[in-house]
Amino acid sequence: MNYWLMKTEPDTFSIDDLKKRKKEFWDGVRNYQARNFMRDNMKKGDLILIYHSSCKEIGVAGVATVTTECTPDKTQFDEESKYFDKKATKEKPRWFYVEVKFKKKLKRVISLDEIKEETKLKDLALIKKGNRLSIMPLKKKEFDIILSLE
DNA sequence: GCCAACGTTGGC
DNA sequence: GCCAACGTTGGC
Numbered sequence: 642m643n644y645w646l647m648k649t650e651p652d653t654f655s656i657d658d659l660k661k662r663k664k665e666f667w668d669g670v671r672n673y674q675a676r677n678f679m680r681d682n683m684k685k686g687d688l689i690l691i692y693h694s695s696c697k698e699i700g701v702a703g704v705a706t707v708t709t710e711c712t713p714d715k716t717q718f719d720e721e722s723k724y725f726d727k728k729a730t731k732e733k734p735r736w737f738y739v740e741v742k743f744k745k746k747l748k749r750v751i752s753l754d755e756i757k758e759e760t761k762l763k764d765l766a767l768i769k770k771g772n773r774l775s776i777m778p779l780k781k782k783e784f785d786i787i788l789s790l791e
Numbered sequence: 792g793c794c795a796a797c798g799t800t801g802g803c
Numbered sequence: 804g805c806c807a808a809c810g811t812t813g814g815c
Contacts, residue, residue, distance in 0.1 A: 650813090694812080694813060695813050699814075771795075771796045772812095773812050
């Protein structure tokens with residue numbers, strides 16, 4: 642089993658939205674490195690930390706699971722969508738998504754500051770300088786440590 | 792809203 | 804293939 646951290650802007654889609662909707666296709670990933678992780682390494686049953694970015698309470702807000710193998714992101718073919726990609730075709734899709742299922746909301750947001758302060762988490766990709774990955778792999782240990790801060 | 796640190800695009 | 808210009812991310 643693999644462990645992941647996935648960023649979302651809560652003003653657009655928060656852990657509460659995921660709780661309400663139970664499941665959601667994680668569309669709109671338009672970064673090749675993030676895509677490759679999802680396409681090549683993400684498997685049904687993997688665990689995900691949901692991270693809130695660009696907001697008031699920045700940090701890890703909840704846990705989710707992957708419920709599908711990755712499939713072509715439908716929004717890339719939809720001219721109405723802001724994620725439309727004219728270079729993508731059904732034969733050769735460029736972008737993919739998985740479905741994500743709500744598991745739990747943390748009692749409180751584990752803040753970015755706390756994560757930075759935890760020396761055991763110093764190798765986390767999240768806190769590396771200039772990091773802009775919206776999907777990144779975690780070691781089981783890192784996943785457990787972050788949740789233990791709750 | 793600012794801006795550093797990226798990633799992407801496109802002319803050459 | 805290089806690289807300048809431009810766009811985006813995301814913490815502050």
